[in-house]
Amino acid sequence: MKNVILGLPELQKYIKSQTVNNTEAYTAFINGENILYNQILNMMNSNGCAEDKEEKTCIWNREQILTMTDTSMAAVLGEKYKEVDNYSVRARMPLPPFLFASRIVEIDAEFGELKPSSIAAEYDFEESGVFGVGDNKISYLLPVEASHIGIFLMGYMGLDVISNGTLSFRALDNAQTFYSGKPFRVGDTMKTIFKIHRFAQNGSTTIMYYTYETYNGDELVSISEASGGFFTKAELESNKGIVTPKLRFNPLEPKELLHFSHTSKTSYTDEETHAFYKGNYEACFGNDVKLSLAEKYYIRDAVKMIDRVTNIDYNGGKYGRGIICGEKNITPDMWPFEVHFKNDPVFPGIIMVDGVLQLEMFLFGHTGMLGHYNNAEIKVVEGACVKSKFRGQVRKGYSLLRYEVHIKECVQKEDGIFVLTEASIYNNDVHVIQVDNYEIKIYEKK
Template sequence: MTSVLEFVGEPFDAAAWTAAPPPEVAAPPAAPPAASPLPAPQRDGPGPTALTTLWESVAQAHRSALRAQEALQRRMVTARPGVGAAEPPAPPAVRTAPEGAFKPLARTTVTALDTAALARLAAGDVAGVFGSAYDQDGANPALRFAGGDRPVLNAVGRIELRGGAAGAGRVLAAAEGDAVAAAVQATQVFALFTGLHLCLADAEFVVTAPPSDGARIAGTVDLEVTAVDLVPRPGLTARATVDGVGAFEVSVEVRERPGTPAGPGAGGRGPWLGRLSAAGERTLLSELHMAHLARGDQGLAMGPEFATNTGRKATRLPTGGLLLVDRVVHVDGERGRLDSARYETEYDSPADSWYYADTANASMPHCVYMETSLQAALLIGYYLGPTLAAPDATVSLRNLGGTATVLREVDLRDATIRQSSELLSTTPLPGSMLQEFRYSLAVDGEPFYRGETMFGYFGDAALANQTGLDSGRTLPTWLDAQEVRPRTRRLDLTARRADPAASRCSRGKLALLDEIEVVDGGGRHGAGYLHAVRAIDPADWFFARHFHLDPVIPGSLGVESVIQAMQEWLLDSGHADHLRDPQFVVPVGEPFAWKYRGQFLPVDATSTLEVHLRDVVATPGRVRVSADASMWKPGLRIYELTGVAVELREAGAP
């Protein structure tokens, strides 16, 4: 993992903030109306008339487009083994996005484009083609699909978000004209489809492609995207195959035009940067800035005061599939004033997100509830500048604890979560600084999650001197403290996951436990006791995500591992055997508290958890179990959870 941010192409223009903001622009021109078939003109005499020439040109263009579209359809059909030529191509199945896959800035159901749609893209009417999620309130007046009046592409038969060998995207298109130009236009179509332009206010396409050799085609372009990212700039690379032969590389970058700012100025303010919220408001910061705060140029992300944190250990958001905040809508506060502030952020939760596929829950796992709310809080606490008084100091941000309650059940697939947060206080301490927050999450204006939390900023010395929850004492687990070790039984989670038919089972990136020891009737409350040990591998996926240059296991995944132990016990206990096709849900109205006084690092050998079951409550169609829990790193208890709960309910239960 490199500690230096490498820029391809031009660096961001710091002087852009001294320039005037981009002028207000008119809305892009409306798309031309679809042409009606022209009757064959009558000749007045020998030789072609102007109308004859026009008619013949239109007819020739129409025939060419039909030939190209036919070639595309044949290619799409024959590419599917076992399909006869008469069978139309079926749309690809929806694919779950792997953890870390690029998340588009906007989504659309439009995955094919005819000639008229391509003309509208060439005119800059992106929202008119792909939908209102692509609207920019008049921004990007010069950003155009490079077709002009005579695009090389005649039609796009299919755009696949997760298609291609790399799973990064694919475009199948019909074209007539220059082969390189056709590939470039297909790449630009995919860039617009994924909304790469939406985080800039006045941008242009910068293309890298081989020089044209003059070869012309009347056939197909098969473009497979190999990489797409927002850092250092929004862009993608792809491999184009034209007419089944002659593959070559092409890339496109969405770059701010000279003199146009791409990030906030001093104080974190400045002209609007081009992004709208899900509700259509002009936002303060976009997905571009979140990506740079996580792993890129912090000066671009937050303002020039933070530029010294680029490329070194500093406060950051998580990366990849653990980056769970997309936009800062507004901040009611001022940089340098740390006593209070109010702000709203947004997170889009697509149905194809990795955590929906990997969780045992019916909807979002509890760890994502926690992460998205806590990230929204830490983001603005950091934005206000608590570390700017000592810009050369190495400081890490850690969550210290909080409380939260789920207010109502809600399926969050394809929802935009609105995060409303408030900074309550900032307290300087020797070697550290504490910030307290209050927050709530809502969908469609209705809150569903509410809580409070505390974060601390710590130097390396303070982090190295943490004493855990027991003032440095080594406190054994309940199981190890028994004079006579009680009889245990073992739940084999690895075997459960190995069975494809096993339901309500956490898998993939959320497979956090391998086995659980159970003491029936054990624990502090006499209702049952769970114990599990997990080996820590420095190559575990979450270290690369949380955080860049400062790897530590997310506390939310520790909570998730406790929840998984409880879920497996509830399935095994027989308490839910009377439920028909039950599903796990995050329990409503169950206050939950956590306290962290340490961190799990890549060098730690193991993490150990214990769960003291408190009670099991059955209501019509539901069974809920609650518990208290702790977690240890070698020799030190560092996590304490109170009131953690899991619930199984029948589908449709009241």
């Protein structure tokens, strides 16, 4: 081999090239070590090691629940449910990400008998999911969806066999009393105890009257008294929505809504509204409104139910105490239609109801209530009984949801601002949902 003598310029170039190669190799080595270290650390933190990982005791786990919901009841429950699997529309819960059951822990029911029965289930908030609010809070309204476990209970009792797979479930009425204003957070577990007390039948139509309790660990969060029904397709399509008589007289004395900002705006564009729900308050309100929240408020695009704010009037509304109106465009490609329910697409009522809280949060921002305190926090008022009525359907297709939130009471006390509302939701001018007595407290977080 001949020795090659490099000149000074070539030598400098060679040394520089080797230095770069060595640096890249060392960087790749360090990056690889970091990846391995993080993988081991994540396994330790998530109890991923075999000796630490424990599956909670249950009758049916998440995988089995998903199998029964998506594909086959018989695969988990046995041959007597084989007929149920033949029905495209049956008593089934929604699919993920709208399936809020990690495990079923108790059940007291019999196949082939529609009689008072009960079931208990748990759901782990391993991540904030579609109902996440801010960094790790969960929407206050998610416990309403805990009632879905009752659909499984009806399927377990064999409703589909009794009705020959001709019925679809729809919620009717719900009166939910909150006993804790503390929201669920990532890492919490929600337990639901669901009890059917009685049935009413008219032909094949079956109405069930039930209660359900939700817990955060051992702490009682809410108790609901509710009803829901299994209806034929013809009955669902003939529903004309909520018939509400016009208010003949105002039982409340009109008064201007409490506000601390001086903005003259009474409506907001799609872009401004979107900015608010992404947590970019200045892009929405400019410098006219101050917000100082203890925890930043923003929501996931998946459940953003207000596209634009069409009217804010401090002296308007049903009671002359203030109103805010908003709109949402419904399109057939929206994800809820794919999961709620399989082969029976209908927009979930709870997501529409969550839009009421979203619109109220916008109003609290617009009025300056969320900037009145240096460290503002909000919560649902303990003892408040929120009454919801569901009539009509929002089927897969194009439509316009219209929201009206009427202020019934807004008062400032020593311990915070209390806002009581009544809301209506219209789908193409059909009154499909009414929510009354929703009470929120805005206060200084210590």
